[in-house]
Amino acid sequence: MVTENIRKLYKVMGFQKWISGPQINGPISIAEPIDFSVERPIGPNLADARYIAWLEEHPSALTSFNQMMNATEGKQIVVFLDYDGTLSPIVSDPDRAFMSDPMRSAVREVARLFPTAIISGRSRDKVYEFVKLDEIYYAGSHGMDIMGPPLHVESYDGKYQMNTLDEKGNEFTIFQPAKEYLPSIKKMLKDLKRKTRDVPGAFVEDNRFCISVHYRHVSDEDYGLLEDIIRNVISEYNSLFHVTRGKKVMEIRPSIKWNKGDALTYLLDTFGFADSTNVIPFYLGDDKTDEDAFKVLRGRGQGYPIIVSSAPRETSASHSLRDPSEVLAFLMRLARWGESSH
Numbered sequence: 001m002v003t004e005n006i007r008k009l010y011k012v013m014g015f016q017k018w019i020s021g022p023q024i025n026g027p028i029s030i031a032e033p034i035d036f037s038v039e040r041p042i043g044p045n046l047a048d049a050r051y052i053a054w055l056e057e058h059p060s061a062l063t064s065f066n067q068m069m070n071a072t073e074g075k076q077i078v079v080f081l082d083y084d085g086t087l088s089p090i091v092s093d094p095d096r097a098f099m100s101d102p103m104r105s106a107v108r109e110v111a112r113l114f115p116t117a118i119i120s121g122r123s124r125d126k127v128y129e130f131v132k133l134d135e136i137y138y139a140g141s142h143g144m145d146i147m148g149p150p151l152h153v154e155s156y157d158g159k160y161q162m163n164t165l166d167e168k169g170n171e172f173t174i175f176q177p178a179k180e181y182l183p184s185i186k187k188m189l190k191d192l193k194r195k196t197r198d199v200p201g202a203f204v205e206d207n208r209f210c211i212s213v214h215y216r217h218v219s220d221e222d223y224g225l226l227e228d229i230i231r232n233v234i235s236e237y238n239s240l241f242h243v244t245r246g247k248k249v250m251e252i253r254p255s256i257k258w259n260k261g262d263a264l265t266y267l268l269d270t271f272g273f274a275d276s277t278n279v280i281p282f283y284l285g286d287d288k289t290d291e292d293a294f295k296v297l298r299g300r301g302q303g304y305p306i307i308v309s310s311a312p313r314e315t316s317a318s319h320s321l322r323d324p325s326e327v328l329a330f331l332m333r334l335a336r337w338g339e340s341s342h
């Protein structure tokens with residue numbers, strides 16, 4: 001709607017042409033074809049003006065860097081990162097959302113200096129496959145599958161927690177609060193794959209404790225059909241599951257009160273900062289599900305929730321970064337700052 005209004009305004013102002021690339025939600029990487037042969041309007045860019053106004057409320061974490069770091073004096077920095085859209089650009093094929101080598105090095109450097117975890121909607125294994133770093137902790141399935149430090153946190157239900165060793169003999173704690181849902185999720189995954197087979201472009205992704213149904217390549221005409229299929233499949237499980245939405249994706253999740261915000265709290269607890277006033281957590285994320293983690297930081301009155309977005313958005317984040325390339329610049333700067341102050 002806003003885009004349409006701006007388009008009309010440009011027309012009134014005498015600009016004839018408009019960007020004709022694919023209309024999508026959120027940023028897209030250059031891996032997706034965008035038609036650059038069409039002229040962009042020269043002149044006042046209202047979208048930029050709106051973004052600049054939004055930046056007043058959510059200043060760039062790059063321009064506010066020194067100010068932020070001054071507030072960390074004597075406190076422990078902890079870093080939480082989302083994966084898709086934060087460490088890797090949004091691309092059209094979810095299986096090809098690779099992380100660049102410079103990004104991997106920056107995350108490694110940051111993790112060498114500060115406790116660092118990735119909290120993703122993907123399965124924990126898949127995020128690890130993309131990131132391939134042993135220096136960090138991973139929470140997959142929107143925080144429903146956490147691999148954290150080997151600490152028993154008594155306030156969490158022991159039946160969801162177990163200690164284990166990795167191949168190198170390092171001890172970890174695995175916390176899986178939706179464990180009982182696994183048999184139902186497996187069955188639902190099979191049903192969804194079968195029932196969506198005839199919806200061109202639909203892609204069902206197994207995220208272990210959640211299921212993502214992607215519709216980026218589904219036509220507008222077929223979208224309703226896809227929604228109906230999901231609604232019908234879920235209804236067979238009473239209220240055991242619900243759907244949340246991300247970037248061109250519907251995510252089916254167990255109806256337990258557990259999200260990325262709870263995962264952040266769990267990890268802070270296991271890192272030893274349960275009630276600490278001496279910790280400054282940073283959380284960088286781009287999607288709706290990251291808002292739960294932003295809210296937790298707001299609630300604690302601690303740290304910096306940072307949204308990755310190149311367009312103005314309703315958010316609980318205090319600061320912003322435009323896209324994964326700014327995330328990279330931020331992480332490199334954080335690593336340099338950490339190195340010089342250690």
Ligand SMILES: O=P(O)(O)OC[C@H]1O[C@H](O[C@H]2O[C@H](CO)[C@@H](O)[C@H](O)[C@H]2O)[C@H](O)[C@@H](O)[C@@H]1O
Pocket residue numbers: 082083084085089090091092093094095097119120121122205207212214216246247248249251287289
């Ligand atoms: O919590 P995240 O790490 O941000 O994961 C959220 C979802 O990300 C992935 O989907 C999104 O990225 C894809 C690759 O760029 C893109 O094709 C898709 O349209 C986006 O929605 C992932 O595939 C999902 O399973 C995650 O839940």
